[in-house]
Amino acid sequence: MPELPEVEFAAAIARKALLGRTIATVTTLHASQRRALPARDARRLAGRCVVRVNRHAKHQHLVLDDGAILAVHFRMNGDWEVGDSTQPLPRFARIVLTCTDGSRLCLVDSRALCAATYHAPGRPPVLALGPEPDALTVDLLGAALARRSGPIKTVLLDQRVVAGLGNIYAAEALWRSRIHPAQPARSLSEAQRRDLVRGIKAAIADGFARQGRYRDGTRERPFRVYDREGETCRRCRADVSRISQAGRSTYFCPSCQRAVSRKRG
Numbered sequence: 001m002p003e004l005p006e007v008e009f010a011a012a013i014a015r016k017a018l019l020g021r022t023i024a025t026v027t028t029l030h031a032s033q034r035r036a037l038p039a040r041d042a043r044r045l046a047g048r049c050v051v052r053v054n055r056h057a058k059h060q061h062l063v064l065d066d067g068a069i070l071a072v073h074f075r076m077n078g079d080w081e082v083g084d085s086t087q088p089l090p091r092f093a094r095i096v097l098t099c100t101d102g103s104r105l106c107l108v109d110s111r112a113l114c115a116a117t118y119h120a121p122g123r124p125p126v127l128a129l130g131p132e133p134d135a136l137t138v139d140l141l142g143a144a145l146a147r148r149s150g151p152i153k154t155v156l157l158d159q160r161v162v163a164g165l166g167n168i169y170a171a172e173a174l175w176r177s178r179i180h181p182a183q184p185a186r187s188l189s190e191a192q193r194r195d196l197v198r199g200i201k202a203a204i205a206d207g208f209a210r211q212g213r214y215r216d217g218t219r220e221r222p223f224r225v226y227d228r229e230g231e232t233c234r235r236c237r238a239d240v241s242r243i244s245q246a247g248r249s250t251y252f253c254p255s256c257q258r259a260v261s262r263k264r265g
């Protein structure tokens with residue numbers, strides 16, 4: 001599922017496909033997208049030029065020349081596919097942006113969970129986001145975790161704590177910092193918070209180094225611990241475990257990410 005590095009690379013694709021071009025039509029092909037982006041909103045996009053594509057954590061904002069914004073979130077499986085209006089539509093095309101020069105950008109999503117919403121000029125979406133990994137500090141993380149008694153892995157998925165992390169990079173960051181995913185967030189020691197900030201930045205940097213091209217279901221699994229249940233830990237050779245937390249799979253090494261039984265300074 002696309003997280004910060006993947007969404008940044010997707011935004012770069014959208015920039016290349018749309019910047020300076022004028023939208024001719026926007027078509028929503030699936031009922032769930034039509035609810036979020038009804039035809040009357042799609043029509044407001046026609047004739048507008050795309051002047052910026054901004055990324056905020058996992059959100060992409062296509063900014064139009066009248067100040068309106070088409071806000072896109074890929075959710076679990078969304079992605080862009082570039083083409084032109086002479087080609088057949090991709091199989092899982094959900095929203096199709098066709099430009100006046102015939103170029104086309106499709107939002108493809110096999111699960112149809114992606115969302116695009118129209119925001120009129122002067123009424124941008126309100127995003128409740130914490131710092132992104134590159135702006136994260138030990139103090140900011142400490143303040144965000146201070147009142148959180150939930151397990152650290154689940155808390156890290158809250159975009160108000162760190163913006164842009166998802167299930168993959170949260171697990172990767174905890175492995176890098178040798179923190180057990182079930183440790184209560186507010187019980188992390190200063191040293192653990194420092195390690196975690198480093199781990200988050202390193203995990204995200206790793207994603208950027210792969211150019212963010214990861215998709216579920218492919219055979220390529222470049223991660224340290226994510227999706228490696230039963231395989232050997234790349235650090236200590238113990239078997240990687242999987243547990244369920246808040247309905248999501250968490251992968252970790254039970255040997256080098258040991259549970260902490262008491263609060264440490």
Ligand SMILES: [Zn+2]
Nearest residue numbers: 233236253256
């Ligand atoms: Zn290990």
